[in-house]
Amino acid sequence: MTLDGVHTVAIIGAGVAGLATAKTLLAEGLDCTVFERAERLGGVWADGYSNFGVQVQKELYEFPDWPLPPDTPTFTPGPVFQAYLERYGDHFGVRHSLRLGSRVTRIERRPDGRPGWLIRSETSGEEGAELFDLVVVATGLYSETPNIPDCPGRDVFAGRVLHISEVKTRTPLEGRNVAVIGYGKSATDAAGEAAAVGKDVHLVFRDAHWPVPRKLAGVLPFKWGMLNRLTATLIPPYMRPSPVARWVHGPGRPLVWIYWRLVELLLRVQFRLDTRIARGRGLLPKHPVEIDCFGESTMVPRPDLIGLIRAGRIMAHRAEIERFTPAGLALSDGDEIEADCVVFGTGWKTDYAYFSNEIRAILGNDDDGFYLYRHMLHPDLPNLAFVGRVSSFMSITTYCVQARWLAEALAGRVKLPEPAVMRADIALMQRWKRSWMPFSAARSARVLLHMAHYHDELLRDFGADPFRKRGLLSPLKELMAPYQPADYREIASGEFRSSRVRHANAMRDAGMCDLKARPR
Amino acid sequence: MAGIIIGAVIGVVHAIHLCRKLIAIGHRGAASAAWFASWAVLLWTILGPYVLAAWLVGALGVAVSHLRRPTGSAQ
Numbered sequence: 001m002t003l004d005g006v007h008t009v010a011i012i013g014a015g016v017a018g019l020a021t022a023k024t025l026l027a028e029g030l031d032c033t034v035f036e037r038a039e040r041l042g043g044v045w046a047d048g049y050s051n052f053g054v055q056v057q058k059e060l061y062e063f064p065d066w067p068l069p070p071d072t073p074t075f076t077p078g079p080v081f082q083a084y085l086e087r088y089g090d091h092f093g094v095r096h097s098l099r100l101g102s103r104v105t106r107i108e109r110r111p112d113g114r115p116g117w118l119i120r121s122e123t124s125g126e127e128g129a130e131l132f133d134l135v136v137v138a139t140g141l142y143s144e145t146p147n148i149p150d151c152p153g154r155d156v157f158a159g160r161v162l163h164i165s166e167v168k169t170r171t172p173l174e175g176r177n178v179a180v181i182g183y184g185k186s187a188t189d190a191a192g193e194a195a196a197v198g199k200d201v202h203l204v205f206r207d208a209h210w211p212v213p214r215k216l217a218g219v220l221p222f223k224w225g226m227l228n229r230l231t232a233t234l235i236p237p238y239m240r241p242s243p244v245a246r247w248v249h250g251p252g253r254p255l256v257w258i259y260w261r262l263v264e265l266l267l268r269v270q271f272r273l274d275t276r277i278a279r280g281r282g283l284l285p286k287h288p289v290e291i292d293c294f295g296e297s298t299m300v301p302r303p304d305l306i307g308l309i310r311a312g313r314i315m316a317h318r319a320e321i322e323r324f325t326p327a328g329l330a331l332s333d334g335d336e337i338e339a340d341c342v343v344f345g346t347g348w349k350t351d352y353a354y355f356s357n358e359i360r361a362i363l364g365n366d367d368d369g370f371y372l373y374r375h376m377l378h379p380d381l382p383n384l385a386f387v388g389r390v391s392s393f394m395s396i397t398t399y400c401v402q403a404r405w406l407a408e409a410l411a412g413r414v415k416l417p418e419p420a421v422m423r424a425d426i427a428l429m430q431r432w433k434r435s436w437m438p439f440s441a442a443r444s445a446r447v448l449l450h451m452a453h454y455h456d457e458l459l460r461d462f463g464a465d466p467f468r469k470r471g472l473l474s475p476l477k478e479l480m481a482p483y484q485p486a487d488y489r490e491i492a493s494g495e496f497r498s499s500r501v502r503h504a505n506a507m508r509d510a511g512m513c514d515l516k517a518r519p520r
Numbered sequence: 521m522a523g524i525i526i527g528a529v530i531g532v533v534h535a536i537h538l539c540r541k542l543i544a545i546g547h548r549g550a551a552s553a554a555w556f557a558s559w560a561v562l563l564w565t566i567l568g569p570y571v572l573a574a575w576l577v578g579a580l581g582v583a584v585s586h587l588r589r590p591t592g593s594a595q
Contacts, residue, residue, distance in 0.1 A: 243537055254578025255571065261581060460545060467542075474552075475559035 006383065006410055007031055010119050010132040011097075012104050012354075015043020017388025017399040018138035019085060020063065020492075023092040024403040025136075027494060028411060033132070034094070035121055037103040041089055042082040043140065049167045050193050052078040055185055055300040057214070057221055060394050063088060064485040064492040075214075099123065107135060107384075108356040115383050136406070138388045138399075141442050142348035149181075149346060153324035159340035164190055167343060170197045179204055179329055179339035181321065185299040187345025192302050194343070195313045202337045203309070204317045204329065208282075209297045210264070210289045211271055211305075218270065222300070223482035225263070227393060229452055230479050234259050235290050238453040239432035260290045271306050277316035279333045283309070287438065294448050296347075296440035350441050359384075368434070369444035371426045374458065376402055379419035379426075391442065392451040397485045400492040401458050407494075408462035452483055464496045527568015531561035 009025055011018050014036035022032045040046040054061045054076040061076065062068045066088050072080060089095045099121075106120040110131055117135045121128050146163035154161065162172060164186045170193055178194040180187050183205035194201040216225045225231065234256050237245040248256060268274065273283045283306070285292050292298075308314040319331040328339040350369060352360070362380050363370040372378055375390040385406055392398040408414045417425070430444075437443055447454045456466035468487035469477035490496040535557035542553035564571075 242541075244534065252575070254575045254580075254582050256578075257582050257585075258574050258578035463546075465548065466545065475556045476563075478556075479563075 005115065006133040008116075008132045009033070009134045009136060010035060010117070010130070011136045011138055012107075013043055013137070013139035013388070014038075014041040014089075014098055014100070015045065015138065015140060015388070016085070016396050017140060017402075018043070018136075019089055019094055020396070020400045021136050021138050021387045021403040021406065022094045022097055023088075024400070024407045024492075024494075025410070026093060026097065028407045030410070032097045033130075034098045035102045035104050035119070036098060036100050037144075039101050040082070040086075041098060041100065042085045045078055045082045045085060047168075048078040049164050049186060049190065050169050052186075052189065054078075054081060056393065057223065059484055059486070060223060060227070061396055062485050064397055064400055064488040066091065067486070104354045106356060107354050107359065109358070117384065134383045134385065134410075137352070137384070137386045139352075140388050141350065141391060141445050143351050143353065145349040145351060145353075146344070147347045147349045148344045149321070151321045151324055156326050157324035157328075157342070158326050159328070159342065161342050162344070164343060164345045165348075167193070172341060173198045173343075175199060176341040177328070177339045178202070178341045178343060179337055180343045180345055181205070182297075182345035182347075183207065183209060184297040184345060184347065185301070186347070187343075188299065188301050188305050190343050190345050191314050192305060192308065195308050198341075200315065200338070201313065202315045202317060202329075202339065204319060204321060204331065204337075206318070206320050207297075208273075208285045208318060209295060209299070210267055210285050210292050212293075212298065212300045213267070213270055214300055214303060216270075217266060221482075223484065224480075226449065227451070227482035227484070228480055229483075232449060232452045235293075235449050236436050238450055239429055256290075260288060264289050272310065273306075275306065275310050277309065277318060278335060279317075279319075281318040281333075283316070283318075291436065291438060294446055295438040296442070298448065366444070367441065368439060369442050371430050371444045373417075373422040373425055374402075374405065374461070375445065375447070375454070376406065377416070377422065379422040390445050390447050390454070392447045392454070393449065394451060394483070394485060397488050397492075398447070398451060398455065400485075401455050401488060404491050404494070405458045405462060413463070414461045455483075455488070459491065464491060523569025523572035524565055525568070526572055527564040527566070528561065530568070531564025534564060535560040 007030065009030050009032045011021050011032055011034045014034045018034055019041065022034050025032050038046050057074055058068050058072050058076050068076065068084055089098070102121050102123040104119055104121050108118050110116045110118050116131055116133045119130050119132060119135065146165055148163055160172065167173065167190060173194045174197045176198050177200045178198040179202040180191040180194060181204050187203070191201055191203045212222055212226070215221055233245055233248055237249050267289065268284065275283055277283065309316050317331055317333065317335060317337070319333040319335065322330045322332050325336060328337045329342065330336050359381065363378065372386055372389070376386050378384065387402045387406060388399050390398055390402070405414060409416060433443055437446060440446070459466040467478055468483065469481060471477070538560050539553045539557045542556055543550060
């Protein structure tokens, strides 16, 4: 498979992934057009719910080659992050490639049969159609369609039903009895917002999940316990496990077991997960933490969440909605709660409405989403790439590494395998994920704590060193220190190529064997 | 003492594996690979007794959890 003859690129979405892709491909001399349906760039950061923001520390959520300003709060508020994206667009000259307020309505094959795609779009009511050599879908995992479960009796409910995306301010929650549905980041944020201004607040969720604390034991930022290579070795092994991982999960399994049970104990104590909620149920998750953290609702909750539940300000119900009643909700545990506002924090759907039927048929309709080679390419859809259709704990960095991989592939520096090899790789990933990862509509795109392994794979493809730590203590840092965006600065900027050349020259001058100058 | 010896043996095996892997991917030269390997031996040797103790406690825990859930895995 090749990506030859590409000069014009259409990028769908001007969020983080789209901007990173545009910046990287523009630097390679390609002619990029970025379609963005909203009037502002930023994607989910352009228009969030009330008091939304980044849930991880700022040093984990920034472009590797464009750090956030030093005076940014530790947990970047959404509007601050959107302004940062605007500056990124200006600095790297992406703005002149942006087509804001332009919604892509259809992507179909070129009518002339040549490689590439026809994009139909709508801008201010006017329809347009353009041909591109390559289309990069950078709209992320989810569509703009809210995922609201179909619950019976909604027509008899006298109150308001909202999706979290409609809660732009606290106003709709003020003075109301609010029921929030879900247990992810947005649902718990909404419950916190409602607790500040609402009357009675209920949080209804089917299953509890292990929360990730901002600081482990209140002392150590969570990145030290989660984002290093030691932890990456202790999670269920990657689809192509190293000999070390095979050993650790074979004869060394008791070590893995005790490590995760200690982590569970820590989280149980720190978050007081034995807290009793409605019907005497607790907040302790069903699944072990090393499995649960690959599920749909992994989150770093607001620090006061459990306190609000313990204080009764948020009444938690571990149950499903059975039906709406005129005055609220009837739950599967027999409880009935009064509410005049129900907020669904249940995420978004995963459809790609703008794909032609032919593309949809090729991508398939598996319940856990479609699988791609390296989470980016489909062997039967040449010149169509996905950047940002992957979830990791440092998503911006992952998108930047993906964009670099794509740029290297376009430049011929990544040798793409034949379609049959790609299919075999995709099938392997499918079997691997389905054998242990909890089901979710986006399981196909989940990488999460396997982020380091995924990055390693991409970096090896284009001949960059996957071990990014530098200095005398680099072996210790590789094991214990968290990987963060700064470690991938040279990758995002493309400077890794010149540093390879510098290294090769230094080795040659020193008369040493040059291991990096091997032909690829 | 048993922990130190077991740790050192595992450390040497790990060091050989690391050296071969780093050289294969072209990681900053042979000296760097040797430096990584030395650390592997050092850490495994120093931490060997603790790792052995944790392994023993873990083995007990796995066994107990299997007894409590005879049809499922420890996970």
